Amino acid sequence: MDMKRHHYEDVQFLHGWANKFWFAVFVVLVIAAPYMFPAQLFLISLIGVNIIIALGLNILTGNTGQISLGHAGFVAIGAYTTVVLMQSWMIPFPAALIAGGILAMLFGVILALPALRLEGPYLAIATLAFGIAIKIILGNIPGLGGHNGISVIGMDLGFTMITSEVGIYYVIAGIALVMGIAARNIVKSRVGRAFQAIRDSDIAASAAGINLAGYKTMSFMISAFYAGIAGGLWAVLLGYINPNMFEFVVSIEYFAMVVVGGLGFVAGSVMGAAAVTYLRVNSDNLNSVPVIGWLLDLMSIDLTVQTGVTWVITGIVLILVVVLEPLGLYGIWLRIKIYWRTWPF
């Protein structure tokens, strides 16, 4: 433990050599990933997309305490806006992506309206309905390709196209990194503190001068913006979009990422998104997944050919996390850190 000598050190991003070192290792891994795991590049890119969604959802659910089970709706709005602007309006990818984020953010305001009056399960139902409605509406708007969707070819930057898998990965990784740092800084400063105050005691928060309606709306907007940006990236990564990608169970999956990772922790969003996405992508082949595969082999269960089993596994993991480690993967990480710091005691 090092002494702090200045108030800035309380909020500094990467305070101390250990944090700087591990962050540097992380960045090097992110840069080297396409060469270390070329076969897994799609999975890693998808994890990057989902990290962005989880970061935003964690600000809303983990920090502000407002549940959303309709986040796939925001992702869909971002994805469709980006694709339509890029394909039909010939707008360059960066502008189209940001426009998608902003449109999702505006829908965030719309969803915040009921959120100001609803709490807990009632808010969950309202957001769930929002997510389902967006999916159905998008499937029925003429010109959006109906249930077959639209195909996408790369990121059109105006002067050049990024179409290679590696190129798309680096764009996603770069944006995820920037948005991750931004999320961490928001959570650590005045705005994030206001969100947490609303989560812990809205009465005391408002008595201390926080405009509840304003800050709840802001939290929905930030969260929706993150989802919208991720939607645009996901579309390009997959190469097509259709309404079925934004099924309501996908929203549940995003929610699971945040809970499994650790509610209210930026690092938790990263861990949760990585773990849940990994499980999802390997759902056809669960017997080869570490830990779970070993357990399955131990019980001589072969799930290689089962479909839909990923939801069962996600559900079991969620229950285990809530019961055994409410702080999620981040909580486990914290325990390991404390264990090493105090070792051998």
Place this chain on the structure above:
Amino acid sequence: MSNNPFFTVDKISKSFGGLQALKELSFHVNKGEIYSVIGPNGAGKSTLFNCINGIYKPDTGSVKIQGQEITGLRPDQVAAHKISRTFQNIELFSNMTTMDNILLGRHMHMKTGVFSASAMLWKNSFSAKDETEHRRKVDEIIDFLDLQASRNKLVSQLPYGIQKIAELGRALATEPELLLLDEPAAGLTNEEREDLIFWIRDIRDELGITIILIEHNIQMVSEISDRIIAINFGKKLVEGTVQEVTNNPDVVRAYLGAD
């Protein structure tokens, strides 16, 4: 002074369904006073605070601070009029440290928004300076209230008495001119209560903050109040100095029951 009192409550009434919690209650508080509100359980004391602070909207009547109407404003708007409060059943942000709880009280004075917060990357960035400056202010409050040992602990892990003081710290951090304290001594040990009396006096004398106090402990009320109002069933029983109120037969009857 009496022509233009610092804070006035004029004929406020509030009912919940058939229950009338406040009936045309009026009083005024002068600047720099410690003014206590006493009354039996259910007399409407906390309802009074909630009406002043904007958690409830009074049905009729008006509340003014320095001549400005604050009736029916939202709690955050009332807070902007430099009125701060504590709660009877501690309302701290339980998953935050003492530092962060008190820092939340600085919310109105800080300026960092979403964009400047995102860019908190070096020591001289706008938000980093904002944080640093106000953390320094919070440390002054922590020193003032002797909370150093609890500074970086989660408030949910603190003993009850310390939590009460931390809540007082958060209320002070907003730099109020009027402080509403709802039973600050309830549940404190004698020693903690002595400290609290000392601090309440200090808050008034050194910081010049006017205080309205709800308290059941008559001994404490007598010790620090300039004036007292006794209420029962939402109505004023009597108002005046410590002697006048504590010797009043109506007050004695309200507390001890009719003979």
